[in-house]
Amino acid sequence: MSATYPPTIESTMADPALQLAVYTATGRLIAKRKNAIGGDLLPDFEELRTHANALKRHTIENLDYYLEQVERAVERNGGKTVFCRDGDEVADFVLNLAKERGAKLIVKSKSMTTEEVNLNERLEHHQLEAVETDLGEYIIQLAHERPYHIVAPALHMTRYQVADLFTKKLGVERETVVEKQTMIARATLREKFLAADIGITGANFVVAESGSVVIVENEGNARLTSSAPRIHIAIAGIEKLIPRAQDSAVFLKLLGRSATGQPLTVYTSFISGPRRARDMDGPDEFYLVLLDNGRTKLLADADKRESLYCIRCGACLNHCPVYRKIGGHNYPWVYSGPIGAIITPQFAGVQQDPWLPFASSLCGACAEVCPVKIDIPRILLELRSEVVEGKTREGSNRWELLAFKLWAWVMRRPKLYEAFGMLAASVAPSVESGEAGPRWIRRLPGLMNAGPAKAWTSERDLPPPPERSFRAMWRERTGTVRH
Amino acid sequence: MSRDQLLHKVRTALGRSAGQEPGPPPPVRIRIPQIERTERIAMFRRQLELLAGKTESVRSYSDAAGYVERVLAGRDAVASGSAFLVQCGITALAGVRSGFTSSADLRAACATCAVGITSADYALADTGTLVMLAGPDQARMVSLLPPVHIAILPASRLLTSLDELLSIVPDPAQVTSAMVLITGPSRTADIEQILVRGVHGPGEIYVIILEE
Numbered sequence: 001m002s003a004t005y006p007p008t009i010e011s012t013m014a015d016p017a018l019q020l021a022v023y024t025a026t027g028r029l030i031a032k033r034k035n036a037i038g039g040d041l042l043p044d045f046e047e048l049r050t051h052a053n054a055l056k057r058h059t060i061e062n063l064d065y066y067l068e069q070v071e072r073a074v075e076r077n078g079g080k081t082v083f084c085r086d087g088d089e090v091a092d093f094v095l096n097l098a099k100e101r102g103a104k105l106i107v108k109s110k111s112m113t114t115e116e117v118n119l120n121e122r123l124e125h126h127q128l129e130a131v132e133t134d135l136g137e138y139i140i141q142l143a144h145e146r147p148y149h150i151v152a153p154a155l156h157m158t159r160y161q162v163a164d165l166f167t168k169k170l171g172v173e174r175e176t177v178v179e180k181q182t183m184i185a186r187a188t189l190r191e192k193f194l195a196a197d198i199g200i201t202g203a204n205f206v207v208a209e210s211g212s213v214v215i216v217e218n219e220g221n222a223r224l225t226s227s228a229p230r231i232h233i234a235i236a237g238i239e240k241l242i243p244r245a246q247d248s249a250v251f252l253k254l255l256g257r258s259a260t261g262q263p264l265t266v267y268t269s270f271i272s273g274p275r276r277a278r279d280m281d282g283p284d285e286f287y288l289v290l291l292d293n294g295r296t297k298l299l300a301d302a303d304k305r306e307s308l309y310c311i312r313c314g315a316c317l318n319h320c321p322v323y324r325k326i327g328g329h330n331y332p333w334v335y336s337g338p339i340g341a342i343i344t345p346q347f348a349g350v351q352q353d354p355w356l357p358f359a360s361s362l363c364g365a366c367a368e369v370c371p372v373k374i375d376i377p378r379i380l381l382e383l384r385s386e387v388v389e390g391k392t393r394e395g396s397n398r399w400e401l402l403a404f405k406l407w408a409w410v411m412r413r414p415k416l417y418e419a420f421g422m423l424a425a426s427v428a429p430s431v432e433s434g435e436a437g438p439r440w441i442r443r444l445p446g447l448m449n450a451g452p453a454k455a456w457t458s459e460r461d462l463p464p465p466p467e468r469s470f471r472a473m474w475r476e477r478t479g480t481v482r483h
Numbered sequence: 484m485s486r487d488q489l490l491h492k493v494r495t496a497l498g499r500s501a502g503q504e505p506g507p508p509p510p511v512r513i514r515i516p517q518i519e520r521t522e523r524i525a526m527f528r529r530q531l532e533l534l535a536g537k538t539e540s541v542r543s544y545s546d547a548a549g550y551v552e553r554v555l556a557g558r559d560a561v562a563s564g565s566a567f568l569v570q571c572g573i574t575a576l577a578g579v580r581s582g583f584t585s586s587a588d589l590r591a592a593c594a595t596c597a598v599g600i601t602s603a604d605y606a607l608a609d610t611g612t613l614v615m616l617a618g619p620d621q622a623r624m625v626s627l628l629p630p631v632h633i634a635i636l637p638a639s640r641l642l643t644s645l646d647e648l649l650s651i652v653p654d655p656a657q658v659t660s661a662m663v664l665i666t667g668p669s670r671t672a673d674i675e676q677i678l679v680r681g682v683h684g685p686g687e688i689y690v691i692i693l694e695e
Contacts, residue, residue: 025676044514054509062505064493077656083486135682136673152673159674182671182679189683194594210656220627220669220684227623227661238493243508245656246649250512253645260672264610264645267684268664272656280564280622281586282660292489300496 005355009330018156022327025155026318032261033315033369042257052250053373056309059208059241063299066208066241067290073211077273079286086293087117090235093289094119094200095126097231103128103197107189107229109215109222110134111202112312113237113291115147115334119200130200131192133221135185142169148328149336151259151314156327189221199225199283203236204255204311206288207245211272213288214248216255218266226271232283234271238290239308245270251311254371258313294347304379307342309372316366316376322359332356338366342379350386357383399453418471425465440464513646523608523641524692530611534667535680536688540638547635547691548572551600554633554689555579560598561589561629564620567602571635571693583622590624599629599685603636605651606690609644610666613690616652617661626665632685638694 012018037045059066071081084090097103106123108114108130120141123130132141136153140146142165147153154162163176166184175181201222205214213234215222226232242248248270256262275282299305317323317337328336332353333344341356350357357380366376410416428440441462494501518526528538541547548571555578562574562581574581579600583589593599601621605614613634617623626632642648645664655662669684680686 021675028676048512051509051512058505058508061497062499063497064490064499064501065503065505067490067493073656077660083489085485085489089485133683134673135671139673152676154673155676157674159677162674178674178677179679181674182682186682193683194590207656210654212654212656218669219671219682221682223623223627223663224683227627238489244511245654246511246513247508249645249649262666264612264664264666266666266668266670268666270655270662271660272662273660276618276660278619279617279660280583280589280619281624282617290489292485292492296489296492296496299493 005359006330006332009326012327012330013325017158018327019325021156021158023324025149025152026324029151029260029314029318033258033318034261036257036261036263041263042253045254045257048250048254049371049373052254052311052371053309055242055247055250056372057306059243060239060299060305060308063238063241066243067238070206070208070211070241070288070290073207073209074273074286074288075211077211077286078276079211079273079288081288081290084289084291084293086291087119087122090114090117090119090289090291091122091126093287094123094198094233095128097233097287098128098198101197101231103231105192105196106130106198106200107192107196107225108132108137108200109202109217109225110137110153111200111235112147112150112334113202113235114200117291117293119235131189131196133189133193133225134217134219135182135221138185138189139165142166146329146334149314149317150312150339156329193221193224193228196225196229198231198233199227199229200233200235201225203234203240203288205242205248205251206234206236206240206290207243207248207270208241209244211288212245213269213271214252215269215271216252216265216267217269218260218262220267223267223269226269227282230283231285231287232271232274233287233289235289235291237308238292238295239310251371255311255313258315258369258371298343298346301346303382304342304346306374307339307346307379309374310339310343311372312339313371315369315371319365319369321361321363321365326359338376338380339374342374342376342383345383345386350383351390354387354391357381357387403453418469421465421469421471425467425469428464513650515647515650516643518608518643520638520641523643524638524694526608527606527611527641527690527692530609531667531688531690532611534611536611536667536690538690538692540692540694542694544571544693547693548576550691551633551635552576554631555598558597558631559595560600560633561592561596561625562600563602563622563625565602566620567635567637568600573600573635589622590628593622593624593628596629598631598633599625599627600633600635601626603634603690604640605648606636606641606692607644607648607664608641612645613665614648615663615665616655616659617663618659623661623663626663627684630681630685631687631689632665633689633691635691635693638692641692 139154148156203213274286323337559578603613671682
């Protein structure tokens with residue numbers, strides 16, 4: 001199977017600054033993770049991974065039950081659950097709500113799920129301002145780019161590029177000191193937080209039993225987004241459910257360490273509905289949006305549904321020799337790296353970007369570090385075979401398919417197989433004569449080097465058949481061959 | 484509304500029928516190591532200071548208030564409605580505003596004051612974490628909007644870990660609409676992986692542990 005890779009990969013690999021940025025950043029994240037899980041720090045790391053996998057498996061296998069459970073729990077908390085089939089439905093929901101409430105400004109905290117459905121563009125199209133507030137997301141929103149990395153969206157940009165961007169978009173004086181750049185963003189975004197009508201967050205986990213949304217972050221922007229505006233909307237894929245709040249302990253211990261080497265991120269919020277009667281602050285309204293957007297399609301494939309266990313830590317990206325060379329933007333969708341290579345084809349269809357499952361050496365580093373033990377290399381192999389099968393079904397290799405069918409038929413019939421072997425030995429040049437050198441098959445006359453067969457034989461070789469077959473020798477030794 | 488359609492798709496994909504109960508989920512996995520109080524305090528302080536947080540251990544209410552006064556150094560502050568802060572005499576300190584009855588006033592104060600002062604409902608020793616349960620006396624904004632956050636808690640509230648917290652508060656939704664775990668000052672490393680503190684939340688954090 002040959003795959004055509006996007007030509008942009010070449011330019012990424014020819015860009016030494018970009019290569020260094022990606023290599024250094026991922027290298028640091030590798031070291032941080034290692035320092036956070038080594039030895040005494042977390043002796044039960046492996047056990048936690050196994051447990052996390054079991055929890056995800058259980059929840060995914062019974063997802064309809066937990067979806068109904070979380071819907072009831074959110075209602076008990078005073079919020080509302082909204083099920084959406086795709087990005088259009090998410091945008092419609094937000095737009096209608098904004099219209100009803102007279103909302104104009106939306107602040108957002110980092111959410112891969114909303115990236116997935118291009119929510120910002122859809123909202124801006126309807127004259128709603130939607131501002132990303134995570135520093136990295138804010139930068140790439142200003143630059144009109146996609147996140148380069150699940151955890152570090154602006155990993156590919158230098159402070160000088162950020163300086164130019166801020167000058168151009170915010171009209172500030174050129175500033176190349178990172179601390180000062182950060183403070184420019186703080187001041188600009190603080191105004192937005194205090195003026196916003198709606199806050200949209202993602203969710204790292206959604207507790208089915210209690211309707212709590214668990215959000216991890218380091219900056220405080222998700223806390224602000226979920227508590228400063230009068231409406232909070234949390235948007236999550238349907239796979240984000242976990243059964244009980246206590247199960248979050250297992251995942252939180254894995255997530256921060258796997259992503260950035262932090263035992264816990266700076267802020268971990270458990271949000272359970274809008275403010276309560278006597279609370280001094282917090283949103284008046286809370287909505288949990290649960291998005292399908294193709295997830296039910298993945299769910300239907302029992303062999304590959306474990307792709308939905310992913311908790312978006314980014315460890316597989318950091319450890320992937322391919323991601324580290326080709327970077328995040330050569331992947332066709334918002335999810336990059338090994339997890340992107342298995343998720344994207346399942347969402348978009350394997351023939352959309354047939355090269356994707358092939359862009360891997362199958363070294364297995366991703367599976368080794370995955371906190372929920374997704375067997376990424378196995379799924380890559382399954383996807384490869386789907387790509388090839390798809391191609392075959394399309395009819396581009398009908399002759400090859402026919403030849404293999406014939407071959408399989410012959411191989412199941414030992415006597416016939418032996419007859420073919422003898423025939424091959426009789427037409428092949430003898431090894432002793434020296435005529436059977438490389439590519440002897442191309443010197444054969446007739447059908448083997450003509451028509452559809454030529455496409456095959458011109459690129460391939462076969463070892464010359466021996467004068468006497470194994471079967472013949474075995475028969476001489478024992479006097480029998482069992483068929 | 485896609486609700487029924489979506490649930491139907493999920494059930495079809497999984498080969499399940501409506502109302503079908505799942506088997507038992509994997510057991511809850513909570514492990515709580517036994518750690519002495521003095522060691523818990525030492526561990527908490529070590530962990531938070533690794534993250535550039537400041538900690539102090541005090542023996543009396545007045546020592547707590549004295550420490551806060553020194554940190555404030557004349558700056559204005561907003562204090563949460565926690566009775567514990569009143570007990571410590573912190574709400575009586577010069578420049579400390581408290582006793583808000585209007586949400587809007589509280590928010591405006593948080594947006595302008597240099598320091599926010601709160602109690603903490605719990606703290607976790609092994610990660611240097613504060614645990615805040617939002618409620619009538621614990622507004623979300625006090626520990627979030629001002630650039631400096633000071634928290635005071637009695638040593639009896641110092642737990643070993645997240646696991647112990649979730650054994651005491653097994654379901655946060657039952658007690659609060661927002662439980663927040665705070666582990667060190669707000670930080671980012673989104674530009675060239677250079678660490679900057681105080682990006683959106685407080686860039687400085689002080690924790691006072693009162694050992695009665």
